[in-house]
Amino acid sequence: MRQAGRYLPEYNEVKKLHDFFTVCRTPELACEVTMQPIRRYSGLLDASIIFSDILVVPQAMGLEVQMLDKQGPHFPDPIRTAEKAMELANKEVDVKKELGYVYEAITLTRHTLAGQVPLIGFAGAPWTLLAYMVEGGGSRIFRFVKTFIYQNKKEALALLDRITTVCIDYLAQQVVAGAQLLQIFDSWAGELSQADFAVYSLPFLKRISQELPKKLEALGVEVVPLTVFAKGAWWALEELAESGYSVVGLDWTHDPQQARRRVAGKVTVQGNLDPNVLYGGKEVITKYVKDMMESFGAGDEGRKKYIVNLGHGITQWVDPEDMKHFLEEVHRFGKQMPE
Structure with missing residues (x-):
């Protein structure tokens, strides 16, 4: 899970000078923040996780995302119509171009770690990313995304499919850059009913676990272990255990x-x-x-x-x-x- 962050005084010193997404987009800063817990807890951590954010994927797809102090992520122009959803669903995304700073940070951090511990890369799960993209930020009741999927099922599934494709490409390039394990965070999985999880989350988690290894083989890089973490979806444990992942969080x-x-x-x-x-x-x-x-x-x-x-x-x-x-x-x- 997250290692760096506001509980660390050294992280807060970095944040005094740079806003959140500036840290994410500056490889040297992302590397520094990633290394902070490794240095502080030397010999006590068995892996490092690159400092980034799951919402860099919506940014790569063309949505503006702000990180507001004491409020969290904010989308000034969230997806609220079927038309806008299809516009994004039909959009090709060049992850090498849009997310190159993440790969640079991974490569720099891998060299800086010098073999101390493995380096983990990650991405948000398609359902969780869709929830943020439609809600416009975090939520307690998920009014907008639930309204959207129930009124625009076809468009919602099309957009989830596109998000999944972007995530697969994004994760593959993380391995090319040096990530040795990958984790998928479905932070809002528990906000779905069991029936809706089977429609709007699980099929796309499976697509990642099935297609990503093939993508890595095609790129000529080693297939790495995959972890899935579906917070709150305790009833889906058996399905997750059979979904093609090496580890279930x-x-x-x-x-x-x-x-x-x-x-x-x-x-x-x-x-x-x-x-x-x-x-x-x-x-x-x-x-x-x-x-x-x-x-x-x-x-x-x-x-x-x-x-x-x-x-x-x-x-x-x-x-x-x-x-x-x-x-x-x-x-x-x-x-x-x-x-």
Whole structure:
């Protein structure tokens, strides 16, 4: 999940001088911010994730996206009509041209890491990107995107298909640039009913997992592991485990033991500590880490199919020392557990 961010004082120093998307679009700054948690938590993190944002894809497709202070992402001119949706659905996107700064940042960061840990690339899932593009930002009730998909199903599916194509091209070029794993964030998956998830999200997640490896082979680069994270879609776990991904990320609403039984060893599971546990103090963090790792069965043969992680990104008020304690406890309990 997200490693860098406003909980780090060194990140806030960078943000004093540069706005959010300037950091994303400047390879040297994106590299610096990506490296900050790796330096601060030296030896405690097993991977690094490139600093960027899922909304660079809508930007590449021609939509303006602003990151407003204390408000978050904002689309001044969101998609609200079938006509505009089809205009974007029929638009070809040159990801090399539009998102070249991401690839430069990945290559620079890969060299800067110098083999310390692998580098993860990522993209937003098509449904989540569509939700942002129609809502015009974050939402609690998703009024506009729900209205849109119910009144304009054909156009919604056409646009989701185009977003998926752009994501596949975007992710492939991340691997060309040096990304060694890829993660797909479906942050708003849980806002769909199970029936609607089967129409507006899962088919496009599957398209990515099926077509991306072929794209990578055609480009002559190594096929890398793929992780899917569908926040809130606990009822779709079995389907996600069979959707072609190597890893399924779990949010904190999953019971670890049940999740392991439900995936039946088909995939590696990743998660799933509630990020807010990091506000509980060191004793609470220790307890929850121990319980989580034992519940996932990290001490049995299944430990090879478990990645310790938070159930979502780190929030801005977390004390960096409490984050460090979380990581140290993961290592401590990991060493104590039998092979």
